[in-house]
Amino acid sequence: QVQLVESGGGLVQPGGSLRLSCGAFGFAFSDYAMTWWRQAPGKQREFVAAITNGGGDTSYANSIKGRFTISRDNTKNMVYLQLKSLIPDDTAVYYCKVDERGLTVWGQGTQVTVST
Numbered sequence: 001q002v003q004l005v006e007s008g009g010g011l012v013q014p015g016g017s018l019r020l021s022c023g024a025f026g027f028a029f030s031d032y033a034m035t036w037w038r039q040a041p042g043k044q045r046e047f048v049a050a051i052t053n054g055g056g057d058t059s060y061a062n063s064i065k066g067r068f069t070i071s072r073d074n075t076k077n078m079v080y081l082q083l084k085s086l087i088p089d090d091t092a093v094y095y096c097k098v099d100e101r102g103l104t105v106w107g108q109g110t111q112v113t114v115s116t
Helices: none
Strands: 003-007 010-012 018-025 034-039 046-051 058-060 068-073 078-083 092-100 103-106 110-114
Touching (some): 003 092, 003 103, 018 034, 018 092, 018 110, 034 068, 034 078, 046 078, 058 068, 078 092
Parallel strands (some): 010 110
Antiparallel strands (some): 003 018, 034 046, 092 103, 092 110
């Protein structure tokens, strides 16, 4: 069964850091680009970051550029999102997603809350 499972969310103070992880199951992970998205309360889900299948190229939303870093480990079927310099506007449920060549799967999401 194709599945994505996120972890690593939590409550963090402004200026803090978190690393989100997403495990991939049931498909040839190293053949697919991966993305991270987020959805804040009352807002539409928005793109955060993407990484190519080999990890050589990445892209980011302007709102998080320079603060977040996407990476992957194809030996572990894992994709990561390092969050730094967090601000309250980063509060959201964060999702990983695969969406290529007919395969579209979302994870269940992990909550990130930035607050004092």
